[in-house]
Amino acid sequence: MKKIVFATILILILVTSFIKNATKEIEDKIYTVSENIRPLKLELGDVLLEYNYLSSPEKLTQYQFQYFEKKLIKIDITKIKKINELNSKLKVSDFIEKINNE
């Protein structure tokens, strides 16, 4: 009986050790990838910051005056139409439904 317990413990330890060692390679790969991602994340943050600044409403308004002063026009929302596809047929309706009794 003692020998069986002894042998079982030994086998379990060996198997655990073997599995753990087998995962080491994967862990190394994960570590390398995460280390490679870290600078990319920083770079992405900086690029996003730049993008947010350049596409901020303030900048966009500035560009509008600079390049599209008369080309961009405001459309009345009540004149915007909505296209819905129903049974292979297109149905055009108002984007904002008209209010009853008004």
Place this chain on the structure above:
Amino acid sequence: MNEKKNNVTLEEYENEFSYKKSKTNLNIEFNRIAFIFFIFLIISTIYSIQLLHLGSLKKISETNPIISKKNYRADIVDRNGNYLVKTVSSIDIGINPIEVIDKKKLLINLQLIFPKKNYIDISSKLKKNKYFYLEKKISTNNYEKIMSLGDKSIKSEEKLTRIYPQKNLFSHIIGQIDDNNKGISGIEKSFDKQLKEINKPLKLTVDTDIQFLIREELIKFQPIFKNIGSTAILMDVNNGEILSMVSLPDFNLNERKTITDLNYINRATKGVYELGSVFKTFTIAAGIDAGLIKPETEFLDLEKKLICGKNTITEYDNKILSDLTAEEILIKSGNVGSVRIGQMLEIKGLKSFLEKIGVLNKIDFDIEEVGQPIPFKWGKCKLATASFGHGITTTPLQLAKAYGIITNGGFEINPTLIKDKKENNKKRIIKKNTSDALNLILRKIVVEGTAKLANVNGYEVGGKTGTANKSVKGGYSKKKINTFSSIFPTSNPKFALVVLMEETQISSDYIYEYRDGSKFKLKGSPRNTAAWTSVEVAGKIIEKIGPILATKYIEN
């Protein structure tokens, strides 16, 4: 020569040794070797496992969302993920004069790198033998140059810098931090601990585009109505999320100025005002909710003047009829009619309703800069004046909350700036029919009442105006607080917009365009009231932000 003498004593050592033959059949020598190998194997295996285990633990701690770094602060983004605040690390260059070997040589070298600096000042600092900063947030180019001097007295310090790409846009909401990475106002202060711990950006409920458009309109009207300040809050009435909160004047967070001028307070949350007739909505709502009145309940022979103690209550407009329904009292903004409804409610009824919708007590909000409505002693006359919004104060934020509750079907909401905040289930605190009735009346105020200038086509705007004289110590001044509290679309309210303008003046040049389809234009403001100031601004705001809200936030 002295000879050393060593005394050696020999003692007989007695060892009791007796050999006994082992009774087992095991080979002792073989077991010893096997046992040693076995122990060695176990130790090496455990060590091997432990080593790998520790390694993986280390990696877990690196990826754990809860981190605590001294020089770290999480970014803040708007609801669409746009940066409102970004942390970048910068380098400050300091000089320790004690370690300077050749002061003249150092000054010459520094002059080559920073030719525009005041070297008389730097020279005097070097003489004082106290550590000082030569250049803060140094450029990469200059950093390389200065470090290549190889002078031991030159010290570089990595510092945390907060960049605010939207400049003034969210100054009152975000607030500032001090040099020690400690929040001193706004979200930076109230979420100081979280910002140092979380490793993902803090997401706010605000929308940068909407905030910009609202601020633009408020700025545009500032010289027209010559107001000293203004505020606007746009809130989702169904969940309390604040899409925009602007308070003017504001400041550029990147400049890190110390602001002492009280005019720069956050009017939206900290400003406590007597808001006038916008409170009449609460009186009518309380009356309907208590079952005392209906919108069509008639009030006949209403007096033109009421006297209560030192207070004389009159109508703002003498043309107001003496016979009005409850609905008409709100549409025409009748003071005397509101007093009558207030008297029907009695102190207990009106007070408990105002407490329920959160206008009487200090609000629990995401930033600490919150004003406390001025407490007062309820009495017969106080009940009368409070019924039409006189002698009772609150903040614009609480006003938006109250209008949200009244119009969203009667559900309790708590204004918030933090996205994805876990809220408890919706709790109805006002009857649905009260809410439905008020939505219809508020719509009528915009269609046929005092707020026609906000009747933007397509958005079903409803709301109530409030013109109040600014209170000063011991009375009231002639300066005005003009407020318009609106909701839209009234058929299924989604947004509450509060616009408050402080100390407005009439404009003789501004051209009003009527929104009744007549295309009539009027030059100059006839009166210094909310109807001709804050309503006009709210109308322009809704016209601008409406398409974004309709396409982005209203689910069809």
